[in-house]
Amino acid sequence: MAEQKIDIDNQLEQNQSLTFDEKVLKKIAGIAASEIGGVLAMSGNLWSGITDRLKSADDPTKGISVEVGKTQVAVEMKVICEYGRNIPEIFETIVSTVSAAIKEMTGLEVIDIKVHVADVLLKEAFERKKKVEISKELNPDNPADAVDATEE
Numbered sequence: 122m123a124e125q126k127i128d129i130d131n132q133l134e135q136n137q138s139l140t141f142d143e144k145v146l147k148k149i150a151g152i153a154a155s156e157i158g159g160v161l162a163m164s165g166n167l168w169s170g171i172t173d174r175l176k177s178a179d180d181p182t183k184g185i186s187v188e189v190g191k192t193q194v195a196v197e198m199k200v201i202c203e204y205g206r207n208i209p210e211i212f213e214t215i216v217s218t219v220s221a222a223i224k225e226m227t228g229l230e231v232i233d234i235k236v237h238v239a240d241v242l243l244k245e246a247f248e249r250k251k252k253v254e255i256s257k258e259l260n261p262d263n264p265a266d267a268v269d270a271t272e273e
């Protein structure tokens with residue numbers, strides 16, 4: 122009877138699995154990268170979908186794609202960096218931070234990270250542009266509000 126129990130235990134172990142939706146891995150990568158100095162936003166996060174952002178807060182998955190295997194993951198992201206910052210240094214920080222966050226939270230090994238810098242902006246210009254885009258979305262019939270946002 123002990124042998125039969127071992128077989129059942131082995132069968133139970135074989136039927137166990139843990140999987141992650143791609144969105145979960147994108148979100149981990151996006152949140153980790155957004156906390157890095159010199160990364161202003163994920164590309165697409167600000168300029169394409171202000172309405173979506175207002176509905177569901179900030180979507181850290183925009184501009185990020187992942188390929189997930191059973192034990193490994195590859196990440197691609199498009200970022201907007203702050204002008205004047207050392208971009209190769211930012212890249213190295215993204216690689217180590219995103220890899221560590223994914224490994225710690227999921228146990229998956231990050232085998233590949235590709236970062237595409239889509240734009241560089243002065244932090245002040247980025248903040249101004251962000252205000253203008255939000256203002257345009259909130260008040261599409263009143264362009265004066267959008268102009269006021271650029272003057273602050």
